[in-house]
Amino acid sequence: MAETIEESLRSMVEQVDEELYEVVVVDGGSTDGSRDILRELEAEFDNLRAVLDRSDECDWLGGDRNISFEESRGEYVLESLDTDDYYHEGVIEDFVEIFHALEAQVDRPFFLSGRGMNIAPRGLLLDVPYYDVGGAEDRDHWRRLYARDALIWLDHGHVSDSLGYDFDLRGEISRDIHGKITDFQSGVSFWSAIRWTLHHEHHYIFERPRSLPREVLKRLYDLATFPYAYLKSLPLERHEAPAEFQRKGALEARIAATRMTLPEMEAHYGFQVDCDEFSEAGRKAFCEYADT
The missing domain is CATH 3.90.550.10 (Spore Coat Polysaccharide Biosynthesis Protein SpsA; Chain A)
Structure with a gap:
């Protein structure tokens, strides 16, 4: 660094x-x-x-x-x-x-x-x-x-x-597997991960939809890496996840259902910020993002 x-x-x-x-x-x-x-x-x-x-x-x-x-x-x-x-x-x-x-x-x-x-x-x-x-x-x-x-x-x-810390393919795979290991350490069940792989639409938060061939490859990749990650997690310290999140996909679904843009959040919670007082970068990132 x-x-x-x-x-x-x-x-x-x-x-x-x-x-x-x-x-x-x-x-x-x-x-x-x-x-x-x-x-x-x-x-x-x-x-x-x-x-x-x-x-x-x-x-x-x-x-x-x-x-x-x-x-x-x-x-x-x-x-x-x-x-x-x-x-x-x-x-x-x-x-x-x-x-x-x-x-x-x-x-x-x-x-x-x-x-x-x-x-x-x-x-x-x-x-x-x-x-x-x-x-x-x-x-x-x-x-x-x-x-x-x-x-x-x-x-x-x-x-x-x-500033230059970008993941290459190997880095992306490593990060993905670490995420899977974390899921199992956190109490996500192995079989829920397999069911999620087979039946869930594989669009993570902020991830673009894939073509059918890429979707098939992603599912095959997950079927191979989830068992590997589960075995790697077994000797590690476990932390029991809240019951509602012991199923793979529950966290992703909650985030997708609850994340809001600033205009949506203002309407939902009943407040308003003055975007005219924001910096140029802040207006673009927070106030105008819903329009992009």
Whole structure:
């Protein structure tokens, strides 16, 4: 991450009010020079704080996120902002404004999930931390948040650009298999995964429909990789999923049924934000996305 971390962090810290926001960066034990860059940025920005002394406490992404929740001093936490992404000017504060407008209409703590940007009260994140379930801890986290009626999903356009961390085919397959392993660690039953493979329309969230030949290939691929992932999951720590999510496809169906664009969310919850006050990037990502 050394080649992207400075540009990424500058895109975050330089667009927010330093009196209202702190940027907490947890180093998970990097050896590529990232720690030196973090020290330099910490000296330059009063509201950037690098956590460099807790890398021996965990060696997984969700654990680093949990540490960031513990270290944060604010009432709310923006999380899952990646240091290999460049964030468009203004989108962070625009996203926060949407959250607080929605918060005024919702009578419970909730996690607002977006594309590459999430926000929740710090107390909720401490109560519902990430579990160590490999490389797809988000899926497990969503299940437990949904079970508490504490997840609201905002569908919107891109708020960032990748700084070079793109998956090739091997990376995509690895990520997919990690997701399958996580499903089984989280209590999804093996046979529900097989039934889902055979009978479900294979369109994941934000995924385009496939042609019939590609659909057949995808089903054959899943029939091969689900058993492999199940066997890989057996010696790993298990976390019982809420009963409603122990069937493969239940999470995907819940997300598809509940995610809303900003105009849909405003109509559903009875609030309105002033898009004219948003940044240009924020208007495009949040306000105009439904029209694209």
